[in-house]
Amino acid sequence: MSDALHLLSATEIAQRLHAGTLTSRALVEALLIRYRNLNSKVGAFTYLSESDVIAQAEASDERRKQGKTLSSLDGIPVAIKDNIAVKGQPLTCSSKMLAKLISPYDAHVIEALRAAGAIIYGRLNMDEFAMGSSTENSALQKTYNPWDLARIPGGSSGGSAAALAAGFVPLALGSDTGGSIRQPASHCGVVGLKPTYGLISRYGLVAFASSLDQIGPMARSIDDCELLLNALASPDARDMTCFDQGQRTLLPPVAVNQLRIGIPRGILDKGVGQEVAAATRAAIDFYRAQGATIVEVDLPSSDLAVPTYYVVATAEASSNLARYDGVRYGHRSSQATTPVEMMTLSRSEGFGPEVKRRILLGTFVLSAGYADAYYVRALRARSKILSEHLAALEKVDMILTPTVPTPAFKAGEKISDPLQLYLEDIFTIPANLAGLPALSVPCGKSQHLPVGFHLVGAPLSEKKLLAASRVFEASHPYRHQQAPL
Amino acid sequence: MAKGFDIDHLAKLARLQLSAEEKALYSNQLSQVLTYFETLARADLPPAANVAQVIEESALRADIPGQSLGVEAVTKIAPASRDGQISVPRVVDDES
Structure with a gap:
């Protein structure tokens, strides 16, 4: 099974394309077979033009033949959440409001992916206008968790996480306003990063809450997540919050035995499922065993x-x-x-x-x-949450918590109780309010369902977060586990 | 913190027409959510809000005309258009 093309990471695909042992066309054809066989079960994609992705793959293979390969992403498919504009494709936000809209332009991130030679591969289901935590608010279709088709994939980027877990595609874009990349990543056993507010242009992202929204990479491995992040993060004058070249230097990574990891006091005591708490403790113990310093931190306004x-x-x-x-x-x-x-x-x-x-x-x-x-009181509370996080991150490199208190719930279980659903995002929301980078990393199972831990760092500390989680990933090869489809 | 609200007034402000069932459902759900928000009313908060942006920079770009969508691209996605213009229901009455 290790050679099944749908299980390859983007990094492995890039190596094979470079070595000439795989063509983009062969890869895309294998992925399309999987899509045809399984998308009706999972419901991740709402739109996919097979002729378009094959044409993009052929163009990539042709570039490679001529020695004009654009980047290490050339010929690799990236699936797109349906709130990010791709010229000539539907831009529905999974809403009846935009059901017939065909985007007349490309988002900045799509321009960047095209410039890198990536294959823009299909539209992914989401909660309507990115409002939700289960993808059940889509007006188009249901999406199910590849690890258990009776359960939700999380949301709002549920199509993105489910497509990765189902082996439909190696890379996907999500958007995150309060946890919409990280919560579904946790529920589907994949990696999801919400970058620092301002690192990636939102030009062409349909706006939900503009002081919180960020586009981010989702993948099945840390290396792939970083590969995609690097392609997306560039200056863009069309988003006034997007950093200029001089503002976007990322902080260097820190060796694991030099790391200081903060654990919010009492974080696992209330409302966290037993197995989620156990998986989080095991991750903390792992870092301690690697020589990292574990420190309790206070975030009283959580x-x-x-x-x-x-x-x-x-x-x-x-x-x-x-x-x-x-x-x-x-x-x-x-x-x-x-x-x-x-x-x-x-x-x-x-x-x-x-x-x-x-x-x-x-x-x-x-x-x-x-x-x-x-x-106005909420803005004042937001300031307080921000200053508490920045103060904690003066003392530690990153803060570790579970990503979500409990694993993926059954479809329909919480749809009538908005407040219960809002609490799904209790650990992910502070990073949006404070504009900080945050990453969900698969770290174990609760029964048969994936669980992730969550790292939050100082502004522009993406490389630190990715490096720290790469050490964990190397000892916990969850990526080679396959959702039982 | 006051938590009473007038669902008809809100619907009018939001330009939404709600059925009787929707009004009852949303009133009930919003009351629960607002009760949960009361932790905000009790909290000891700083007197004024700083803009909650991590890195504050003035990022206004120069106002230089650039390429934008053409008339054809814009009217193509409009619900109704005529002679290169988007058409809407009559705004001004004949009499006025």
Whole structure:
């Protein structure tokens, strides 16, 4: 099985393409067979043009033949979450609102991948407008966890994580506003990185909560995650939050025996499943045995993270999603006879329940008489969470927690209880509020379901996080385990 | 912290038309969420918010005209268009 093409990492594929023992076309054909056989079970992809990906693969093989290979990603497929614009392909955000939209342009990250020769490979299912933690809020289809098809893959980048775990593709893009890359990565046993706020341009990412949104790489190995990160992170004047060349120097990695790892005091005591806690403790013990210094850190405002996030994120969403008014693109109600009806009916018909709920919540926390009590207080809490994290990261290189308190739950189990679902993101949200890089790394199983640990570092410490987790990965070859499809 | 809210008023502000079932469901769910938010009301917080951005830089680019989508690309994705323009329901009445 070790030679099955769908199990190869991007790094291994690059080596074979370079050595001439594999062509991009042969790889893509093998992946397409797997897609045809299994996507109906997993539901990861919402769109894939076979002729388009074969043409891209042939073009890559031709470049290689002529000695004009563009980068180590040349000829390697990268699947794209359906909120990142690819010219000429659907850009639905898994919403009825955008069901018919064909993107007229490429996102910055897509331009970067094309320049690197990567194959832009299909659209991945997600929670509608990236709002959710189970991908059950997609208006298009269900996605299931390849490790147990009765369970959710996590969300909102559930299609991305499921596609990797199912062996459909070696690399995928996700987006992360409160944990939407890392939580599904944890649930599906893959690697997911939310970069420092500002490292990757969001030009062409459909906006949800702009002070929190980041695009990030997802993969089945740390090396692959870093390979993809390197291709995505470049300056772009079209996103005013994106770092200039001079601002984006990443901090160097630290040898594992020099590492200082912070563990928030009492983090495993409340609400964390037994096996998740055990897997996290085993990871901590591993680092201690490798010579790392384990330090308890205090993050007293952690309890404020989830409410702060849901105030800030819904406030920004209510503003960002005001653009869907039926005028320029997206769904327009056929019932409307006046402009106000056009806006109201188009929005009511186009948005699903979770999106409506969050727009209403965001509208409330910004409304006259309540903005000071909710939105302004949330901004103050956000400042406090940020300063506590920066203070902790003065003393340690990174903070380690579980990624999610419990493993993937059964489909339908929490769909009617938004608050329970919001608590899925309790460990991932602070990194978004503070703009810090954060990585989920597979570290074990709870029964048959993958569990991940979560590392948060100082701004621009991506290489530190990746290097630390590479040491763990080398001793825990989870990547060679295959989801039982 | 006040947690009463008027679902009809919110729906109007958000330009959403909600059915009676939706109003009941969202009112109930939003009340639960707002109750959970009360930890924010009790918290001891710094007096003013710093902008919560890790690296603060002024990143406004120069205002130089560049390439943008052409009329054809824009009207192609519009719900309705005529003569290179996006059309919408009548905004101004004949009488006014």
